[in-house]
Amino acid sequence: MTYQAPVRDMMFNIEHLSSWPEVTALARYADVDQTDAQAALEEFGRFCTDLIAPLPAVGDTAGAQFDGSKVVLPDAYEKAYTQFVEMGWQSLAHPIEHGGMGLPRVVGAAATEVLNAADMSFGLCPLLTDGAIDALQLSGSDEQKERYLRPLVAGQWTGTMNLTEPQAGSDLGRVRCKAEPRDDGSYGISGTKIFITYGEHDLSENIIHLVLARTPDAPQGSKGLSLFLVPKYLVKSNGTLGGRNTVHCVSIEHKLGVRASPTAVLEYADATGYLIGVENRGLEYMFTMMNAARFAVGVQGVALSERAYQHALAYAKDRIQGRAIGVNNPETSSIIAHPDVRRMVLRMRALVEGGRSLCMAAAGWLDLSQNGDVDAAPQVTPMAEFLVPLVKGFCSERAVEVTSLGVQIHGGMGFIEETGVAQFYRDARILPIYEGTTAIQANDLLGRKIMRDSGDTARQFSSMIAETETALKASSPKLQEIAKRLSDARAAFDTSLSWLLDTAIKDPRTAFGGSVPFLNLTGTLAAGWQLARAALAAEAQLIKGQDPEFMSQKIATAQFYAQHILVECGSDCARILGGSSSLFDDASLF
Amino acid sequence: MTYQAPVRDMMFNIEHLSSWPEVTALARYADVDQTDAQAALEEFGRFCTDLIAPLPAVGDTAGAQFDGSKVVLPDAYEKAYTQFVEMGWQSLAHPIEHGGMGLPRVVGAAATEVLNAADMSFGLCPLLTDGAIDALQLSGSDEQKERYLRPLVAGQWTGTMNLTEPQAGSDLGRVRCKAEPRDDGSYGISGTKIFITYGEHDLSENIIHLVLARTPDAPQGSKGLSLFLVPKYLVKSNGTLGGRNTVHCVSIEHKLGVRASPTAVLEYADATGYLIGVENRGLEYMFTMMNAARFAVGVQGVALSERAYQHALAYAKDRIQGRAIGVNNPETSSIIAHPDVRRMVLRMRALVEGGRSLCMAAAGWLDLSQNGDVDAAPQVTPMAEFLVPLVKGFCSERAVEVTSLGVQIHGGMGFIEETGVAQFYRDARILPIYEGTTAIQANDLLGRKIMRDSGDTARQFSSMIAETETALKASSPKLQEIAKRLSDARAAFDTSLSWLLDTAIKDPRTAFGGSVPFLNLTGTLAAGWQLARAALAAEAQLIKGQDPEFMSQKIATAQFYAQHILVECGSDCARILGGSSSLFDDASLF
Structure with missing residues (x-):
C-alpha cells in the first residue's frame, strides 16, 4: 500500500476555492498559471x-x-534528503x-500536504526551514538575507525554532536564555532550549537556529525577548562555513510518534548569535514564523488524514468479511459494503476534504495578505489571521479522529504495528500540541482575532457564509439541503459569538471556558462552508459536463x-452558552 | 505518580446505583454485606x-x-502474578x-477496574480466566467442572478464548478449525487461531484454551461450531498435570499497546480437546464468555480512563505555567486554573464517573439476571443484555477520548513516552476493537437487543429514565437543570428509536447506517442517567449531612x-434521521 498525491482534488481546490484569480493577479505571481x-x-x-x-516504516522502527x-x-533519510535538495523542492513556494x-x-500548502502525507517525520525538517525563511525575509537585515537565505531556500541548510525551555512552554514570558552583547556586534547566547524539532542532524551542511533570548537590561516577561540567529557552523562573509558554534545537542526525546524527527535539547554555551531586527521585538518576529508553522501544522493534519484515508479505503475494499446488511447478496463481501464501515470511510473523506479546502482557502487569504495591497483591501489580513487558528485547531484535532477511524476500519489488524496505520495515529497526536496547543489556538481566536475588532472580522466571516447559503438555495435540492445545515451551523456560530463578545468583557473566565468548544464550532463551520x-x-x-464522476463525488462529500x-x-453552542456553571461554580472541586 | 483505587466512589456506586439491596437479597449473596x-x-x-x-512502564518497554x-x-510480571495467586484475588467474584x-x-467489576487501572496488560490474563470460568460453570459437564474449575478460580491455571482465524474475524461463520472425534470421546483439534490474548506464557502452571472448531459433519457457517476445552498440559483424572498437548505458539504480535500482554498465534496439531456441552452449540456457549468479556472490556475502558485522569489531575495541579484568565492574581498559576485545562480535567472526570456508574449499574442487572428468579422478574435479563453493548461501546470509545485528553493536558510532555500517559492512549486503542468492534456492538444493540422484542426493553429503559427525571424535577435547582438536559437527550433517544424500528424492517441498510451513532447516543444517555x-x-x-464534600462533587460532576x-x-439523532442519503444514495462513490 503506497501513497498517491491527490493532485486532482488539490487542483480543484486551487481553481475554485483558493482565490486563485486574485492571487495570480498579484505582481509577484504574474507569470504563474494553473498548468505550472x-x-x-x-x-x-x-x-x-x-x-x-x-520512509515512515523505516523511520518509526x-x-x-x-x-x-x-x-x-x-540512511534512507539521508539519501532522500539529498535527492530532495537536488531536485530543489525546498524552494517551491519561495521567491525567485x-x-x-x-x-x-496555495501551491506550497498543497506540496506541504503531499510531503507530510508521504512522511511527516521527514516533512518536519523542510517545514521548519520554511518558517526560518519566512522570518528572515520579513525581519532580517539585508546582510542576513544575503548570507543565509539562498542556502536555506536551496535546502542545503535547514532551520529551527527555539522557543521552549523547561519552565517556559506555552508561557514564553518565562524564557530565561541570555544574550550578552559583544564588542563585534554579535551576542553570546547561553541557556537550554527543549523540544527543538530537527535541532541537530547531519542531513544538511548547516543548521540555522532562530532563538528567543533575553538581553541583560531587557524588560521582564514576553516584552523583553529578542530574536537571534545562531548558526551551527559560523558562516564567513563569503558564504563558506567556518568553525563549529558552541551550541550542542544534549539529548533527544523518546516520543509517541514522528520518531525519526529528532526532538533535541540544545545547550547554548556562549554561542555566537546575531540579533534579528531590533531588541525586545523577538516575540513579534517569532510570531511570523509561528503563524506560518501553525498553518503548516494544520496542513500536516490533512496530510496524515489523507494518508490514513488511502490506507483505510484500500483495506475496506480488499478485506472480505461477513454479509452486508440489507444487500441482496448471499455472498460475503468487502467490508466497505457494511453500513458502518462505509460511514467511517465517508467520514474520513469528508474530514480530509473539508480540512484541505479550509487550508487551501486560508492559503489564498494569506498570500493576498502578504503580497497584496492591504490598503486597498483592509479586510484581507484580519481574515487571513482569523483563519490560522481554525486551520491549526480544526485540522490537528480532526487528524487525531481521522487516524483513529483508520485504525478502527482495520479492526484487529489496525492494532498491529506492521500494518502501519497505528503509526499515523501515533504521529497525529502531536498535532494538537505543538506550535501552540488547541487551547492556545482557541485563546488566539477569541482573545485576539475576535476581541481586537469587537467581532467585525467574525461577523464578516459569517456574512460570507450567508452569501454561500444564498447561492446554494438557488441550486439543486441536494445543495439546498446543504444550505439548511450550513445555516443551522452558522446560527450556532452567531449565537455563540454574540454571547462570547458580551461575556468576555464582564466575565472573561466564563467566556474562555467556552473557547475550545467555540474553536471546534468555528473550525467545523469553516470547513463545511468551504465544502x-x-x-x-x-x-x-457538472452542468458544463466537466469530469462528472469527480464532481458528483465532491457534492456527495459536501x-x-x-x-x-x-x-x-x-x-x-450548548456547551458555550450553558456550560459555565459546572465549570466554575464549585471552587472546592480540586 | 502512582495509582490509588477510587474505593470511595466505588462504594457510593455499590450502595446507590448497583441494585445492591436486590443483589444481596439473592440466596447466594445472603452472607455478603457492604463492609465485606x-x-x-x-x-x-x-x-x-x-x-x-x-508494571506498565516495565511491561511497555x-x-x-x-x-x-x-x-x-x-520478571516483574511473574513475581506479581505469583503474589496475585497467593492472595487468591482471582477468586474474588467466583462461587464459594x-x-x-x-x-x-458488582464488587467483581470494581475489582476488575482496579486491576486494569493498575496495569491493563497484566489485567488481561485474569480477565480471560474469569471468562473461561463463567463458560465452564454454565456449559461444562460436572466432570469438567470438577477437574478444571478449582485451579482456574485459584488462578493457578489461566484461561483463553480462541475464536479468530485469519479469514474469520468478526465473521465467525468462516471458522475452519477442525475437531475430529476419537474413540476415547476426546477430539483431535487442528487449525490456526490468531489474536489469542495470553495464548502462551509461563505465569501459570497450565493454560485452558476454549476453542471454537468444526466437527466433520457440522453444518456450514456459525451453526456448525462447537466449543472445545484444550489444555496446554493434559490433566490426569486425579487433577495432576500430564503430558504437553500439541498446541503451540507460533508467534506473537508487535502491537500499538498492551505490549506486555502476549497476543499469540496458536497452532493446533491434532491437539487433544474435550467437547463442552453438545456439538454445534459452541457459538452460544462462547457468547456467555464473550458477553462477560465485553462487559469487562467496558470496565477496562473506565480503568484506563481513571488512571489517565489521576495522572492528568496531578500534573494539572502541579505544573505552573502562565497567568489564568479572569483570576485576580498577577502570579503564574497551576495550569488547572486555566479555563480550558479545568474543562478538560472535568470532562475526563465526568466520563470516568459516568462510565463507572454505567458499569456498576449494569453489573447489578447481570447479577440479578444470572442468579435471580427470572420468572418472577422477566424484564431483568433483557435489560442486562441491553446494557452490555452500551457498557462495551460507550466505555471503550470514551476511553480513547479520555486518554487523549490526558495526553493533551500534559502538553509536550504528554508526547514523551517516559511521562507514561502516551501509553494509556496507546493501550486504550484496542478497546473499541477487541471482543467485537464498536460496529459489532451497535449491530448487537439494534439488531438483537432492540429488534428482538420490537423495542419493548428499549422503551422500558426510556421510561426508567423518565422516572429519574421526575425525581430530579422535585429536587434542587441544579438537579432540575440536569432533568432538563436528561429529558432532551431522552427525547433524542425516543425519536431515534421510533425511526429505527420503522426503518429497520423496510430498509435495514439505512437503519444500520445509523447504528453506531445510535449506540453512542444510547450509551451517552445511559451513563448520564446513572450520574x-x-x-x-x-x-x-447531603440533606442528612453525610460526607458533604464528596456528595457536592458528585452533583457537580453530574x-x-x-x-x-x-x-x-x-x-x-440528526445523523440517524437525516444522514442516510449521503451514506447510500451515491453508489458510484467507491
Whole structure:
C-alpha cells in the first residue's frame, strides 16, 4: 500500500476555492498559471510516492538516535534528503529573487500536504526551514538575507525554532536564555532550549537556529525577548562555513510518534548569535514564523488524514468479511459494503476534504495578505489571521479522529504495528500540541482575532457564509439541503459569538471556558462552508459536463459533511452558552 | 505518580446505583454485606497500588517476547502474578463452592477496574480466566467442572478464548478449525487461531484454551461450531498435570499497546480437546464468555480512563505555567486554573464517573439476571443484555477520548513516552476493537437487543429514565437543570428509536447506517442517567449531612456531564434521521 498525491482534488481546490484569480493577479505571481501548479504538484507527487512514502516504516522502527555527540537518522533519510535538495523542492513556494520557484503559497500548502502525507517525520525538517525563511525575509537585515537565505531556500541548510525551555512552554514570558552583547556586534547566547524539532542532524551542511533570548537590561516577561540567529557552523562573509558554534545537542526525546524527527535539547554555551531586527521585538518576529508553522501544522493534519484515508479505503475494499446488511447478496463481501464501515470511510473523506479546502482557502487569504495591497483591501489580513487558528485547531484535532477511524476500519489488524496505520495515529497526536496547543489556538481566536475588532472580522466571516447559503438555495435540492445545515451551523456560530463578545468583557473566565468548544464550532463551520463552496463549483462544472464522476463525488462529500459533521455545531453552542456553571461554580472541586 | 483505587466512589456506586439491596437479597449473596465489599476493595487496592501499578512502564518497554518456543514476560510480571495467586484475588467474584470468595459481580467489576487501572496488560490474563470460568460453570459437564474449575478460580491455571482465524474475524461463520472425534470421546483439534490474548506464557502452571472448531459433519457457517476445552498440559483424572498437548505458539504480535500482554498465534496439531456441552452449540456457549468479556472490556475502558485522569489531575495541579484568565492574581498559576485545562480535567472526570456508574449499574442487572428468579422478574435479563453493548461501546470509545485528553493536558510532555500517559492512549486503542468492534456492538444493540422484542426493553429503559427525571424535577435547582438536559437527550433517544424500528424492517441498510451513532447516543444517555441517579442519591445524603464534600462533587460532576456531554445526543439523532442519503444514495462513490 503506497501513497498517491491527490493532485486532482488539490487542483480543484486551487481553481475554485483558493482565490486563485486574485492571487495570480498579484505582481509577484504574474507569470504563474494553473498548468505550472499542476505540473509541479504532479512531479512532486511522483517524487514523494517513490522516495518519501516508503520512509515512515523505516523511520518509526529505527527512530532518530543520539550517540552522545551527534544525531543519527536512518540512511534512507539521508539519501532522500539529498535527492530532495537536488531536485530543489525546498524552494517551491519561495521567491525567485532568493533562488525559489516562486509559486504561490496555495501551491506550497498543497506540496506541504503531499510531503507530510508521504512522511511527516521527514516533512518536519523542510517545514521548519520554511518558517526560518519566512522570518528572515520579513525581519532580517539585508546582510542576513544575503548570507543565509539562498542556502536555506536551496535546502542545503535547514532551520529551527527555539522557543521552549523547561519552565517556559506555552508561557514564553518565562524564557530565561541570555544574550550578552559583544564588542563585534554579535551576542553570546547561553541557556537550554527543549523540544527543538530537527535541532541537530547531519542531513544538511548547516543548521540555522532562530532563538528567543533575553538581553541583560531587557524588560521582564514576553516584552523583553529578542530574536537571534545562531548558526551551527559560523558562516564567513563569503558564504563558506567556518568553525563549529558552541551550541550542542544534549539529548533527544523518546516520543509517541514522528520518531525519526529528532526532538533535541540544545545547550547554548556562549554561542555566537546575531540579533534579528531590533531588541525586545523577538516575540513579534517569532510570531511570523509561528503563524506560518501553525498553518503548516494544520496542513500536516490533512496530510496524515489523507494518508490514513488511502490506507483505510484500500483495506475496506480488499478485506472480505461477513454479509452486508440489507444487500441482496448471499455472498460475503468487502467490508466497505457494511453500513458502518462505509460511514467511517465517508467520514474520513469528508474530514480530509473539508480540512484541505479550509487550508487551501486560508492559503489564498494569506498570500493576498502578504503580497497584496492591504490598503486597498483592509479586510484581507484580519481574515487571513482569523483563519490560522481554525486551520491549526480544526485540522490537528480532526487528524487525531481521522487516524483513529483508520485504525478502527482495520479492526484487529489496525492494532498491529506492521500494518502501519497505528503509526499515523501515533504521529497525529502531536498535532494538537505543538506550535501552540488547541487551547492556545482557541485563546488566539477569541482573545485576539475576535476581541481586537469587537467581532467585525467574525461577523464578516459569517456574512460570507450567508452569501454561500444564498447561492446554494438557488441550486439543486441536494445543495439546498446543504444550505439548511450550513445555516443551522452558522446560527450556532452567531449565537455563540454574540454571547462570547458580551461575556468576555464582564466575565472573561466564563467566556474562555467556552473557547475550545467555540474553536471546534468555528473550525467545523469553516470547513463545511468551504465544502459547500466546493459543491457549488462542482455543480457548475457538472452542468458544463466537466469530469462528472469527480464532481458528483465532491457534492456527495459536501452532503455527507453537512449531514454528519455540521450537525455537531449545535452541541458546542450548548456547551458555550450553558456550560459555565459546572465549570466554575464549585471552587472546592480540586 | 502512582495509582490509588477510587474505593470511595466505588462504594457510593455499590450502595446507590448497583441494585445492591436486590443483589444481596439473592440466596447466594445472603452472607455478603457492604463492609465485606469495602474491605476487599481496599485491600485489593493496596495490593494493586504496591505490586501492579508499577508494571506498565516495565511491561511497555520490555514487552512480551517470543523466543521461538516460549513466551517470556518481564520478571516483574511473574513475581506479581505469583503474589496475585497467593492472595487468591482471582477468586474474588467466583462461587464459594469452587473455592471463590463469593462476592457479587458488582464488587467483581470494581475489582476488575482496579486491576486494569493498575496495569491493563497484566489485567488481561485474569480477565480471560474469569471468562473461561463463567463458560465452564454454565456449559461444562460436572466432570469438567470438577477437574478444571478449582485451579482456574485459584488462578493457578489461566484461561483463553480462541475464536479468530485469519479469514474469520468478526465473521465467525468462516471458522475452519477442525475437531475430529476419537474413540476415547476426546477430539483431535487442528487449525490456526490468531489474536489469542495470553495464548502462551509461563505465569501459570497450565493454560485452558476454549476453542471454537468444526466437527466433520457440522453444518456450514456459525451453526456448525462447537466449543472445545484444550489444555496446554493434559490433566490426569486425579487433577495432576500430564503430558504437553500439541498446541503451540507460533508467534506473537508487535502491537500499538498492551505490549506486555502476549497476543499469540496458536497452532493446533491434532491437539487433544474435550467437547463442552453438545456439538454445534459452541457459538452460544462462547457468547456467555464473550458477553462477560465485553462487559469487562467496558470496565477496562473506565480503568484506563481513571488512571489517565489521576495522572492528568496531578500534573494539572502541579505544573505552573502562565497567568489564568479572569483570576485576580498577577502570579503564574497551576495550569488547572486555566479555563480550558479545568474543562478538560472535568470532562475526563465526568466520563470516568459516568462510565463507572454505567458499569456498576449494569453489573447489578447481570447479577440479578444470572442468579435471580427470572420468572418472577422477566424484564431483568433483557435489560442486562441491553446494557452490555452500551457498557462495551460507550466505555471503550470514551476511553480513547479520555486518554487523549490526558495526553493533551500534559502538553509536550504528554508526547514523551517516559511521562507514561502516551501509553494509556496507546493501550486504550484496542478497546473499541477487541471482543467485537464498536460496529459489532451497535449491530448487537439494534439488531438483537432492540429488534428482538420490537423495542419493548428499549422503551422500558426510556421510561426508567423518565422516572429519574421526575425525581430530579422535585429536587434542587441544579438537579432540575440536569432533568432538563436528561429529558432532551431522552427525547433524542425516543425519536431515534421510533425511526429505527420503522426503518429497520423496510430498509435495514439505512437503519444500520445509523447504528453506531445510535449506540453512542444510547450509551451517552445511559451513563448520564446513572450520574443523574447519583446526583439524586448525593443530594439525599447531603440533606442528612453525610460526607458533604464528596456528595457536592458528585452533583457537580453530574451537572458537568449534563451540560457538556448529554448535549451531544442531539447531533447523533440528526445523523440517524437525516444522514442516510449521503451514506447510500451515491453508489458510484467507491
